Amino acid sequence: MTEPGERRRTGAQILWEALHREGVEIVFGYPGGAIMPAYDALLDSPIRHVLVRHEQGAAHMADGYARASGKVGVAIATSGPGATNLVTGIATAMLDSVPIVCITGQVSSHVIGTDAFQETDITGVTLPITKHNYLVTRVDQIAAAVREAFYVARSGRPGPVLIDITKDAQQATAVPAWSDAPVCLRGYRPEHRARQGDLARAAAMIDAAKRPVILAGHGIVKACASELLGEFVERTGAPVASTLLGLGGFPASHRLALGMMGMHGEAWVNQAIQEADLLVALGMRFDDRVTGNPATFAVGARKIHCELDPAEINKTVRVDLALVGDVKATLRGLLPLVASAERRGWIDRIAALKGDSAVRDIQHLPHHGRLFAAHVLHDLWRITEGKALIVSDVGQHQMWEAQYYKHDYPRQLLTSGGLGTMGFALPAAIGARFAMPELEIWVIAGDGGFQMTACELSTAAQEGIKLNIAIINNGYLGMVRQWQEFFYDGRYSATPLRSPDFVKLAEAHGLTGLRVTRREDVAAAVAAARATPGAVVIDFRVEQEDSVYPMVPAGAALHDMIRRPSPIVE
Numbered sequence: 001m002t003e004p005g006e007r008r009r010t011g012a013q014i015l016w017e018a019l020h021r022e023g024v025e026i027v028f029g030y031p032g033g034a035i036m037p038a039y040d041a042l043l044d045s046p047i048r049h050v051l052v053r054h055e056q057g058a059a060h061m062a063d064g065y066a067r068a069s070g071k072v073g074v075a076i077a078t079s080g081p082g083a084t085n086l087v088t089g090i091a092t093a094m095l096d097s098v099p100i101v102c103i104t105g106q107v108s109s110h111v112i113g114t115d116a117f118q119e120t121d122i123t124g125v126t127l128p129i130t131k132h133n134y135l136v137t138r139v140d141q142i143a144a145a146v147r148e149a150f151y152v153a154r155s156g157r158p159g160p161v162l163i164d165i166t167k168d169a170q171q172a173t174a175v176p177a178w179s180d181a182p183v184c185l186r187g188y189r190p191e192h193r194a195r196q197g198d199l200a201r202a203a204a205m206i207d208a209a210k211r212p213v214i215l216a217g218h219g220i221v222k223a224c225a226s227e228l229l230g231e232f233v234e235r236t237g238a239p240v241a242s243t244l245l246g247l248g249g250f251p252a253s254h255r256l257a258l259g260m261m262g263m264h265g266e267a268w269v270n271q272a273i274q275e276a277d278l279l280v281a282l283g284m285r286f287d288d289r290v291t292g293n294p295a296t297f298a299v300g301a302r303k304i305h306c307e308l309d310p311a312e313i314n315k316t317v318r319v320d321l322a323l324v325g326d327v328k329a330t331l332r333g334l335l336p337l338v339a340s341a342e343r344r345g346w347i348d349r350i351a352a353l354k355g356d357s358a359v360r361d362i363q364h365l366p367h368h369g370r371l372f373a374a375h376v377l378h379d380l381w382r383i384t385e386g387k388a389l390i391v392s393d394v395g396q397h398q399m400w401e402a403q404y405y406k407h408d409y410p411r412q413l414l415t416s417g418g419l420g421t422m423g424f425a426l427p428a429a430i431g432a433r434f435a436m437p438e439l440e441i442w443v444i445a446g447d448g449g450f451q452m453t454a455c456e457l458s459t460a461a462q463e464g465i466k467l468n469i470a471i472i473n474n475g476y477l478g479m480v481r482q483w484q485e486f487f488y489d490g491r492y493s494a495t496p497l498r499s500p501d502f503v504k505l506a507e508a509h510g511l512t513g514l515r516v517t518r519r520e521d522v523a524a525a526v527a528a529a530r531a532t533p534g535a536v537v538i539d540f541r542v543e544q545e546d547s548v549y550p551m552v553p554a555g556a557a558l559h560d561m562i563r564r565p566s567p568i569v570e
């Protein structure tokens, strides 16, 4: 509808106004030819722009902003190489169901299909890694495309949406027609609600169970269902295992919190899942890193799957009952139906399993004066009282973080779980910083992954933002080295890694760099980083050939874990 007094504007101006109307306050991007009209109009918009150093960083920043805030993150880039540089970030957001909107410039509509300068069919390229995408070739389509894109990104199971806008559509003028009517898209029905009869069946299964385990996933965090989950756990007395992305959705310090499950989950958690007679899966999708071999996964357990996306039901693990709908609404419906229970025998059994598995625990690492990654993460957790927002990269350090930093709060661990994208952490943390100006933020990255997006140190320096960056530097592409040690006869093919001097690299950006080689110096460096304004990089030189334990080899049964040799072999 054209509002009274509405004036004629360019497509570029309409774009920024449409974003503003969606509540966008900040975008992350990089200019270029096909998006220049939009960048020109940006100067007259109240929306803040953060200039990244590589478009992958823009997508990860939008993603980190979205994960930390629960809002939609926005990235913007030019056509061709600018657009293709976004691809890894879009795929990362897709696999972790993160709502972002990416805007790309496209060559003018009359040259589309001619291999024009910087032409890439980015809607074709991103078709399988976006929830939806748009090619906009006319100025009068821009406002509606933005409105729909935000609706699609945040409704139902969230995800990335791309809007590709031709240069001529940005330059043409129109009187914009705004709409406040609810978006209605043919064939897209994102809302589901579990049936009352199924809720009652689920409650009966829960009441009848002797050895239930709740599997809490990312959906708990996204649906802001932590409090309800707490009530549900108190009522049912069922212990909670978390997926990597579910960490913090249920407080690690709770007596019924078991910890992380899966490939590098705690041994007692995996064992408890294998011994369970009922699994209640809440907002998780039975990823292969979580189940191990699905044929041997919790074979004695009945399974209830509470999940928003019907496509996830029976995808890898067959379940006895599916409750399709928002997990918060499902929990709210279940709560009055389930009986109060204690299940002491089951909790005692898990406690016994815990004792047996504690050999890996930090307390049991002998002190040789050597610095282990686990020391760094345990000390960081202690010093920050578990209250920092952690953005971890991908590799061994990511798993040690999940094991040793105990998360009590939702949205305080951001990590690339589904795609496992090295280079995610630094840019995602920059995005999270803009979403959470007050929170203490730590990046935990390996020496390999850090170098994939280290250029974004420049962005952090230009923006003058406070970040603490811990590089867990083991001189290897550690996780791959570990697999080579375990499964390829220790043949280290392309995993030894030489890095720049990270202290000097920080200094070259006008930032502070510190180096730690001994455990006794960890606390002082952490304190110095916290007290120093701006971004600080700490190069933690850790044990080079340590491995993450326990480990369920890919495709093995969940109870078939490789345990840490004890005592640690010299």
Ligand SMILES: Cc1ncc(C[n+]2csc(CCOP(=O)(O)OP(=O)(O)O)c2C)c(N)n1
Residues within 6 Å of the ligand: 393, 394, 395, 396, 397, 398, 420, 421, 422, 423, 445, 446, 447, 448, 449, 450, 472, 474, 476, 477, 478, 479, 480
């Ligand atoms: C973009 C990308 N390329 C390759 C991989 C495969 N990969 C997974 S972990 C890993 C090693 C990571 O090394 P580093 O960043 O040093 O961390 P560490 O494992 O040593 O803690 C690699 C290469 C990946 N996950 N992402």
